[in-house]
Amino acid sequence: MDVQTAAVPSCRLDQIDFHGWQAIKLSNGLVELVAVPDIGGRIMAFNLGSYPYLWIDRNLAGKLFSAEENQGDGSIAAWKNYGGDKTWPAPQGWTRADQWRGPPDPVLDTGRYQLETVDAPGGAATILMRSPPDQRTGIQITRQCTLHPGAAHVSLHLEMKNISEQERFWSIWDVVQVDATRQDASGQETHNDQAWLYIPTNPNSKFARAYNVMFGAEDNPEWQRDVRPNLLGAQYQYRLGKIGVDSPAGWVAFVNQERNFAFCQRFPYWPDETYPDGGASVECWTTGHGESVGGLDFGQLKLYHLEAEILGPLRRMAPGDTQSLDIDWHVARCPGPIVNVTPAGCCHQPLQAEPIDTSFRLSGVFGVFFVGDVQLVWLDDEDGDLAAETLAPANPLDVLTIDVVRNAPHRASSVQLRVRDRQGQPLASLDRCPIRNT
16 A cells, blocks of 8 residues: 555454464554453554564463463563563562562463453544452553554553552553564574664753663663763663663653664653652663573573663552553654654654755754655744745655755744644644754
Protein backbone atom coordinates (compact mmCIF):
# COMPACT_ATOMS: atom_id res chain seq x y z
CA MET A 1 0.00 0.00 0.00
CA ASP A 2 1.23 3.52 -0.78
CA VAL A 3 1.13 5.11 2.66
CA GLN A 4 1.67 8.52 1.11
CA THR A 5 -1.58 8.68 -0.81
CA ALA A 6 -3.94 5.95 0.42
CA ALA A 7 -6.93 6.85 2.53
CA VAL A 8 -6.38 6.59 6.28
CA PRO A 9 -7.58 3.11 7.31
CA SER A 10 -9.40 2.55 10.56
CA CYS A 11 -7.51 0.50 13.09
CA ARG A 12 -8.09 -3.25 13.10
CA LEU A 13 -8.40 -5.50 16.12
CA ASP A 14 -7.84 -9.23 15.50
CA GLN A 15 -7.53 -12.36 17.61
CA ILE A 16 -4.37 -14.19 16.48
CA ASP A 17 -1.94 -16.93 17.39
CA PHE A 18 1.36 -15.30 18.34
CA HIS A 19 4.26 -17.73 18.75
CA GLY A 20 1.82 -20.24 20.24
CA TRP A 21 0.00 -17.82 22.59
CA GLN A 22 -3.56 -16.57 22.20
CA ALA A 23 -3.09 -12.89 21.44
CA ILE A 24 -4.81 -9.79 20.16
CA LYS A 25 -3.33 -7.62 17.41
CA LEU A 26 -4.01 -3.92 16.86
CA SER A 27 -2.95 -2.60 13.44
CA ASN A 28 -3.51 0.45 11.24
CA GLY A 29 -1.58 -0.34 8.05
CA LEU A 30 1.52 1.37 9.41
CA VAL A 31 2.26 -0.13 12.82
CA GLU A 32 1.01 -3.14 14.72
CA LEU A 33 0.88 -4.03 18.40
CA VAL A 34 0.40 -7.54 19.81
CA ALA A 35 -0.74 -8.15 23.39
CA VAL A 36 -0.81 -11.48 25.25
CA PRO A 37 -3.08 -11.24 28.32
CA ASP A 38 -2.14 -14.69 29.66
CA ILE A 39 1.50 -13.77 30.43
CA GLY A 40 1.06 -10.76 32.67
CA GLY A 41 -0.87 -8.57 30.25
CA ARG A 42 2.29 -8.04 28.23
CA ILE A 43 2.66 -6.19 24.95
CA MET A 44 4.88 -8.62 23.06
CA ALA A 45 5.25 -6.87 19.72
CA PHE A 46 5.34 -3.28 18.49
CA ASN A 47 6.39 -3.04 14.86
CA LEU A 48 6.87 -0.24 12.34
CA GLY A 49 6.27 -1.93 9.01
CA SER A 50 8.22 -5.18 9.33
CA TYR A 51 10.71 -3.86 11.90
CA PRO A 52 10.19 -5.29 15.44
CA TYR A 53 11.22 -3.10 18.38
CA LEU A 54 10.46 -5.42 21.29
CA TRP A 55 12.61 -8.30 22.49
CA ILE A 56 11.11 -11.79 22.95
CA ASP A 57 12.72 -14.79 24.63
CA ARG A 58 11.99 -17.36 21.94
CA ASN A 59 12.88 -20.15 24.40
CA LEU A 60 9.61 -19.34 26.20
CA ALA A 61 7.46 -18.85 23.09
CA GLY A 62 3.96 -20.22 23.54
CA LYS A 63 4.62 -21.50 27.05
CA LEU A 64 2.31 -21.01 30.02
CA PHE A 65 3.03 -21.99 33.60
CA SER A 66 1.10 -22.46 36.81
CA ALA A 67 1.39 -19.86 39.58
CA GLU A 68 3.62 -22.25 41.51
CA GLU A 69 5.91 -22.71 38.50
CA ASN A 70 6.06 -18.97 37.89
CA GLN A 71 7.07 -18.32 41.49
CA GLY A 72 9.54 -21.21 41.75
CA ASP A 73 11.97 -20.65 44.61
CA GLY A 74 11.44 -16.90 44.39
CA SER A 75 14.89 -16.20 42.94
CA ILE A 76 15.62 -14.32 39.72
CA ALA A 77 16.67 -17.65 38.19
CA ALA A 78 13.03 -18.82 38.45
CA TRP A 79 11.68 -15.77 36.59
CA LYS A 80 9.91 -16.43 33.28
CA ASN A 81 11.26 -13.38 31.44
CA TYR A 82 9.07 -13.48 28.33
CA GLY A 83 10.17 -10.05 27.12
CA GLY A 84 7.98 -7.26 25.72
CA ASP A 85 6.42 -4.57 27.91
CA LYS A 86 4.78 -4.94 31.34
CA THR A 87 3.74 -2.86 34.36
CA TRP A 88 5.05 -3.43 37.88
CA PRO A 89 4.83 -1.64 41.26
CA ALA A 90 7.89 0.22 42.58
CA PRO A 91 9.98 0.36 44.67
CA GLN A 92 11.50 -3.06 44.13
CA GLY A 93 13.20 -4.78 47.06
CA TRP A 94 13.34 -7.76 49.37
CA THR A 95 13.90 -6.22 52.81
CA ARG A 96 10.66 -4.36 53.65
CA ALA A 97 6.94 -4.99 53.37
CA ASP A 98 6.48 -1.83 51.27
CA GLN A 99 8.79 -3.14 48.52
CA TRP A 100 7.78 -5.34 45.59
CA ARG A 101 9.60 -8.67 45.85
CA GLY A 102 9.72 -9.40 42.17
CA PRO A 103 10.32 -10.68 39.67
CA PRO A 104 9.26 -13.44 39.85
CA ASP A 105 5.70 -12.59 40.77
CA PRO A 106 2.96 -15.07 39.75
CA VAL A 107 0.15 -12.48 39.89
CA LEU A 108 1.24 -9.07 38.59
CA ASP A 109 4.15 -10.17 36.39
CA THR A 110 2.97 -13.47 34.93
CA GLY A 111 -0.66 -13.79 36.02
CA ARG A 112 -3.54 -14.35 33.60
CA TYR A 113 -4.92 -10.88 32.85
CA GLN A 114 -8.56 -10.38 31.86
CA LEU A 115 -9.01 -8.93 28.36
CA GLU A 116 -11.66 -6.39 27.41
CA THR A 117 -12.21 -4.34 24.28
CA VAL A 118 -13.18 -0.72 24.61
CA ASP A 119 -15.03 1.52 22.17
CA ALA A 120 -12.71 4.16 20.75
CA PRO A 121 -13.78 7.15 18.61
CA GLY A 122 -12.32 8.26 15.31
CA GLY A 123 -11.24 4.89 13.98
CA ALA A 124 -8.92 4.10 16.92
CA ALA A 125 -8.74 0.64 18.52
CA THR A 126 -8.48 0.05 22.27
CA ILE A 127 -7.98 -2.97 24.50
CA LEU A 128 -7.87 -3.21 28.28
CA MET A 129 -6.07 -5.88 30.29
CA ARG A 130 -6.72 -6.22 34.03
CA SER A 131 -4.57 -8.23 36.44
CA PRO A 132 -5.90 -10.55 39.10
CA PRO A 133 -6.04 -8.86 42.53
CA ASP A 134 -2.73 -9.25 44.32
CA GLN A 135 -3.12 -9.71 48.05
CA ARG A 136 0.54 -9.23 48.93
CA THR A 137 0.91 -5.75 47.41
CA GLY A 138 -2.79 -4.95 47.86
CA ILE A 139 -3.17 -3.72 44.28
CA GLN A 140 -4.70 -4.55 40.92
CA ILE A 141 -3.15 -3.26 37.69
CA THR A 142 -5.05 -2.22 34.56
CA ARG A 143 -3.31 -1.66 31.22
CA GLN A 144 -5.25 0.11 28.46
CA CYS A 145 -3.69 0.37 24.98
CA THR A 146 -5.06 2.59 22.19
CA LEU A 147 -3.76 2.55 18.62
CA HIS A 148 -4.44 5.71 16.62
CA PRO A 149 -5.25 5.80 12.87
CA GLY A 150 -2.85 7.43 10.43
CA ALA A 151 -0.02 7.51 12.96
CA ALA A 152 2.79 5.44 14.44
CA HIS A 153 1.32 6.16 17.86
CA VAL A 154 0.02 4.06 20.76
CA SER A 155 -1.33 5.52 24.01
CA LEU A 156 -0.92 3.53 27.22
CA HIS A 157 -3.17 4.34 30.18
CA LEU A 158 -1.92 2.48 33.24
CA GLU A 159 -3.90 2.28 36.47
CA MET A 160 -3.19 0.86 39.89
CA LYS A 161 -6.03 0.30 42.37
CA ASN A 162 -5.77 -0.36 46.08
CA ILE A 163 -7.95 -3.45 46.59
CA SER A 164 -6.88 -3.94 50.20
CA GLU A 165 -8.33 -2.57 53.43
CA GLN A 166 -5.27 -0.52 54.36
CA GLU A 167 -3.37 2.42 52.87
CA ARG A 168 -0.81 1.52 50.20
CA PHE A 169 2.18 3.49 48.89
CA TRP A 170 3.37 2.56 45.42
CA SER A 171 4.71 3.95 42.14
CA ILE A 172 3.57 2.74 38.71
CA TRP A 173 6.61 1.29 36.91
CA ASP A 174 6.45 0.39 33.21
CA VAL A 175 9.26 -1.71 31.74
CA VAL A 176 9.93 -2.11 27.98
CA GLN A 177 12.50 -4.67 26.86
CA VAL A 178 13.89 -3.44 23.55
CA ASP A 179 15.62 -5.80 21.13
CA ALA A 180 19.38 -5.22 20.88
CA THR A 181 20.30 -8.27 18.78
CA ARG A 182 22.23 -8.36 15.52
CA GLN A 183 23.90 -11.05 13.42
CA ASP A 184 27.68 -11.17 13.15
CA ALA A 185 29.63 -12.00 9.98
CA SER A 186 29.11 -15.74 10.53
CA GLY A 187 25.35 -15.36 10.97
CA GLN A 188 25.41 -15.91 14.73
CA GLU A 189 23.37 -13.72 17.04
CA THR A 190 25.30 -11.23 19.14
CA HIS A 191 24.74 -7.87 20.80
CA ASN A 192 24.12 -4.73 18.76
CA ASP A 193 26.47 -1.98 19.96
CA GLN A 194 24.54 0.46 17.78
CA ALA A 195 21.53 0.11 20.09
CA TRP A 196 21.25 3.30 22.16
CA LEU A 197 18.84 4.70 24.73
CA TYR A 198 18.82 8.49 25.04
CA ILE A 199 17.69 10.05 28.34
CA PRO A 200 17.58 13.82 29.01
CA THR A 201 19.38 14.62 32.26
CA ASN A 202 18.49 17.15 34.93
CA PRO A 203 20.77 20.23 35.14
CA ASN A 204 19.88 20.31 38.85
CA SER A 205 20.13 16.57 39.35
CA LYS A 206 20.12 14.97 42.80
CA PHE A 207 22.83 12.64 41.53
CA ALA A 208 26.49 13.70 41.30
CA ARG A 209 26.86 12.51 37.70
CA ALA A 210 23.24 13.28 36.74
CA TYR A 211 22.55 9.55 37.06
CA ASN A 212 22.77 6.96 39.82
CA VAL A 213 24.39 3.56 39.34
CA MET A 214 21.90 1.14 40.90
CA PHE A 215 23.63 -2.08 39.86
CA GLY A 216 26.86 -3.11 38.19
CA ALA A 217 30.19 -1.39 37.78
CA GLU A 218 30.46 2.31 38.55
CA ASP A 219 32.71 2.75 35.49
CA ASN A 220 30.46 0.82 33.08
CA PRO A 221 31.32 2.34 29.66
CA GLU A 222 27.70 1.97 28.53
CA TRP A 223 26.74 5.07 30.53
CA GLN A 224 27.85 8.11 28.49
CA ARG A 225 26.77 11.26 30.28
CA ASP A 226 27.06 14.02 27.67
CA VAL A 227 26.57 12.70 24.15
CA ARG A 228 24.86 16.07 23.72
CA PRO A 229 24.38 18.79 26.34
CA ASN A 230 22.15 17.45 29.12
CA LEU A 231 21.65 14.18 27.24
CA LEU A 232 22.79 10.79 28.49
CA GLY A 233 23.39 8.00 26.01
CA ALA A 234 23.23 4.36 27.11
CA GLN A 235 25.14 2.36 24.48
CA TYR A 236 24.48 -1.37 24.65
CA GLN A 237 27.78 -3.24 25.08
CA TYR A 238 26.51 -6.46 26.67
CA ARG A 239 27.45 -5.33 30.20
CA LEU A 240 25.20 -5.97 33.16
CA GLY A 241 24.09 -2.77 34.84
CA LYS A 242 21.35 -0.41 35.85
CA ILE A 243 21.06 3.34 36.31
CA GLY A 244 18.37 5.72 37.56
CA VAL A 245 17.95 9.25 36.19
CA ASP A 246 15.87 12.07 37.69
CA SER A 247 14.92 13.12 34.18
CA PRO A 248 12.44 16.04 34.00
CA ALA A 249 11.95 16.26 30.22
CA GLY A 250 9.16 13.70 29.91
CA TRP A 251 10.66 11.62 27.10
CA VAL A 252 13.19 8.89 26.31
CA ALA A 253 14.22 7.51 22.92
CA PHE A 254 15.69 4.20 21.80
CA VAL A 255 17.47 4.10 18.42
CA ASN A 256 18.88 1.16 16.50
CA GLN A 257 21.51 3.28 14.78
CA GLU A 258 22.50 0.42 12.51
CA ARG A 259 19.18 0.94 10.68
CA ASN A 260 17.88 4.29 12.02
CA PHE A 261 14.75 2.93 13.69
CA ALA A 262 13.63 5.03 16.67
CA PHE A 263 11.18 4.19 19.47
CA CYS A 264 10.19 7.18 21.62
CA GLN A 265 8.17 7.35 24.83
CA ARG A 266 6.56 10.52 26.17
CA PHE A 267 5.16 10.76 29.70
CA PRO A 268 4.29 13.36 32.37
CA TYR A 269 6.74 14.43 35.07
CA TRP A 270 5.69 15.85 38.44
CA PRO A 271 8.64 17.87 39.84
CA ASP A 272 7.01 18.43 43.24
CA GLU A 273 6.32 14.76 43.95
CA THR A 274 8.56 12.00 45.31
CA TYR A 275 9.87 9.33 42.95
CA PRO A 276 11.25 5.91 43.94
CA ASP A 277 14.89 4.86 43.98
CA GLY A 278 16.13 8.22 45.21
CA GLY A 279 14.13 10.25 42.72
CA ALA A 280 14.35 8.30 39.45
CA SER A 281 11.72 8.96 36.78
CA VAL A 282 13.63 6.90 34.19
CA GLU A 283 15.77 3.81 34.61
CA CYS A 284 17.79 1.69 32.20
CA TRP A 285 18.83 -1.94 32.70
CA THR A 286 21.25 -3.67 30.36
CA THR A 287 21.77 -7.42 30.36
CA GLY A 288 25.16 -9.04 29.75
CA HIS A 289 28.45 -9.84 31.44
CA GLY A 290 28.91 -8.87 35.09
CA GLU A 291 28.37 -10.14 38.58
CA SER A 292 25.77 -12.86 39.00
CA VAL A 293 22.32 -11.99 40.33
CA GLY A 294 20.74 -14.52 42.66
CA GLY A 295 23.12 -17.12 41.29
CA LEU A 296 22.21 -16.32 37.67
CA ASP A 297 25.00 -15.37 35.25
CA PHE A 298 23.29 -13.15 32.66
CA GLY A 299 26.40 -13.14 30.49
CA GLN A 300 25.95 -16.84 29.73
CA LEU A 301 22.34 -16.50 28.60
CA LYS A 302 23.13 -14.79 25.27
CA LEU A 303 19.87 -12.83 25.41
CA TYR A 304 20.45 -9.36 23.99
CA HIS A 305 18.20 -6.57 25.18
CA LEU A 306 18.04 -3.42 27.24
CA GLU A 307 15.20 -1.98 29.27
CA ALA A 308 13.68 1.49 29.00
CA GLU A 309 11.80 1.96 32.28
CA ILE A 310 9.35 4.78 33.09
CA LEU A 311 8.32 5.44 36.69
CA GLY A 312 5.52 7.50 38.14
CA PRO A 313 5.70 9.21 41.53
CA LEU A 314 5.15 7.36 44.80
CA ARG A 315 1.55 7.97 45.82
CA ARG A 316 -0.46 7.02 48.87
CA MET A 317 -3.69 5.22 48.06
CA ALA A 318 -6.48 4.76 50.58
CA PRO A 319 -8.58 1.59 50.22
CA GLY A 320 -10.40 1.77 46.89
CA ASP A 321 -8.24 4.60 45.52
CA THR A 322 -6.56 4.48 42.12
CA GLN A 323 -3.61 6.25 40.54
CA SER A 324 -2.67 6.38 36.87
CA LEU A 325 0.20 7.02 34.48
CA ASP A 326 -0.12 7.85 30.76
CA ILE A 327 2.67 6.98 28.34
CA ASP A 328 2.66 7.67 24.60
CA TRP A 329 4.66 5.39 22.31
CA HIS A 330 5.84 6.71 18.93
CA VAL A 331 8.06 5.09 16.30
CA ALA A 332 9.76 6.46 13.19
CA ARG A 333 12.89 6.26 11.08
CA CYS A 334 15.43 8.67 12.55
CA PRO A 335 19.18 8.66 13.21
CA GLY A 336 20.57 9.04 16.70
CA PRO A 337 21.34 10.78 18.92
CA ILE A 338 17.81 12.06 19.40
CA VAL A 339 17.83 15.42 21.15
CA ASN A 340 14.10 16.13 21.44
CA VAL A 341 10.72 14.43 21.13
CA THR A 342 7.41 16.23 20.53
CA PRO A 343 3.89 14.95 19.74
CA ALA A 344 4.75 15.41 16.04
CA GLY A 345 8.11 13.68 15.85
CA CYS A 346 11.66 13.20 17.09
CA CYS A 347 14.65 15.40 16.34
CA HIS A 348 18.20 14.39 15.48
CA GLN A 349 19.36 17.77 14.15
CA PRO A 350 17.26 20.78 15.22
CA LEU A 351 15.91 23.21 12.66
CA GLN A 352 18.47 25.90 11.79
CA ALA A 353 18.17 29.03 9.68
CA GLU A 354 21.52 30.15 8.29
CA PRO A 355 21.57 33.56 6.53
CA ILE A 356 22.80 33.41 2.93
CA ASP A 357 22.78 36.84 1.30
CA THR A 358 19.10 37.81 1.39
CA SER A 359 17.89 34.24 1.91
CA PHE A 360 18.11 31.51 4.55
CA ARG A 361 19.39 27.98 4.32
CA LEU A 362 16.99 25.86 6.41
CA SER A 363 18.25 22.50 7.62
CA GLY A 364 17.36 19.75 10.09
CA VAL A 365 16.91 15.98 10.47
CA PHE A 366 13.80 14.43 12.02
CA GLY A 367 11.54 11.43 12.32
CA VAL A 368 7.79 12.06 11.98
CA PHE A 369 5.03 10.14 13.73
CA PHE A 370 2.17 10.83 11.26
CA VAL A 371 1.34 10.22 7.63
CA GLY A 372 0.60 13.50 5.85
CA ASP A 373 2.87 16.41 4.97
CA VAL A 374 5.24 18.90 6.56
CA GLN A 375 4.61 22.61 6.12
CA LEU A 376 7.18 25.37 6.30
CA VAL A 377 5.52 28.28 8.11
CA TRP A 378 6.91 31.78 8.62
CA LEU A 379 5.75 33.55 11.80
CA ASP A 380 5.78 37.15 12.99
CA ASP A 381 6.62 38.46 16.48
CA GLU A 382 3.13 37.61 17.70
CA ASP A 383 3.27 34.04 16.33
CA GLY A 384 0.91 34.89 13.50
CA ASP A 385 1.29 32.99 10.22
CA LEU A 386 2.80 35.12 7.46
CA ALA A 387 3.31 32.52 4.75
CA ALA A 388 3.30 28.72 4.40
CA GLU A 389 4.24 26.09 1.85
CA THR A 390 4.14 22.31 1.72
CA LEU A 391 7.75 21.30 2.08
CA ALA A 392 7.84 17.48 2.18
CA PRO A 393 5.69 14.40 2.70
CA ALA A 394 5.42 13.11 6.25
CA ASN A 395 5.87 9.38 6.71
CA PRO A 396 7.20 7.49 9.77
CA LEU A 397 8.88 5.03 7.39
CA ASP A 398 11.22 7.73 6.04
CA VAL A 399 13.81 9.96 7.68
CA LEU A 400 12.87 13.60 7.11
CA THR A 401 15.91 15.62 6.00
CA ILE A 402 15.42 19.35 5.47
CA ASP A 403 17.95 21.28 3.37
CA VAL A 404 16.41 24.14 1.40
CA VAL A 405 17.04 27.82 0.69
CA ARG A 406 14.12 30.21 1.05
CA ASN A 407 13.42 33.94 1.18
CA ALA A 408 11.74 35.08 4.36
CA PRO A 409 8.66 37.29 4.08
CA HIS A 410 8.70 40.79 5.52
CA ARG A 411 8.26 40.89 9.33
CA ALA A 412 9.16 37.20 9.78
CA SER A 413 10.87 36.53 13.12
CA SER A 414 10.81 32.72 13.22
CA VAL A 415 10.20 29.69 11.05
CA GLN A 416 8.33 26.52 11.97
CA LEU A 417 7.94 22.96 10.68
CA ARG A 418 4.30 21.98 11.11
CA VAL A 419 2.91 18.48 10.50
CA ARG A 420 -0.51 18.09 8.87
CA ASP A 421 -2.61 14.99 8.34
CA ARG A 422 -3.70 13.63 4.95
CA GLN A 423 -6.71 15.93 4.96
CA GLY A 424 -4.47 18.97 5.42
CA GLN A 425 -5.46 19.57 9.05
CA PRO A 426 -2.61 20.80 11.27
CA LEU A 427 -1.54 18.30 13.94
CA ALA A 428 1.49 19.63 15.82
CA SER A 429 4.74 21.56 15.53
CA LEU A 430 7.79 19.48 14.69
CA ASP A 431 10.35 22.22 15.41
CA ARG A 432 10.86 25.97 15.28
CA CYS A 433 13.77 28.39 15.27
CA PRO A 434 14.26 32.19 15.23
CA ILE A 435 15.64 33.96 12.19
CA ARG A 436 17.79 37.04 11.88
CA ASN A 437 16.88 39.15 8.86
CA THR A 438 19.87 40.70 7.11
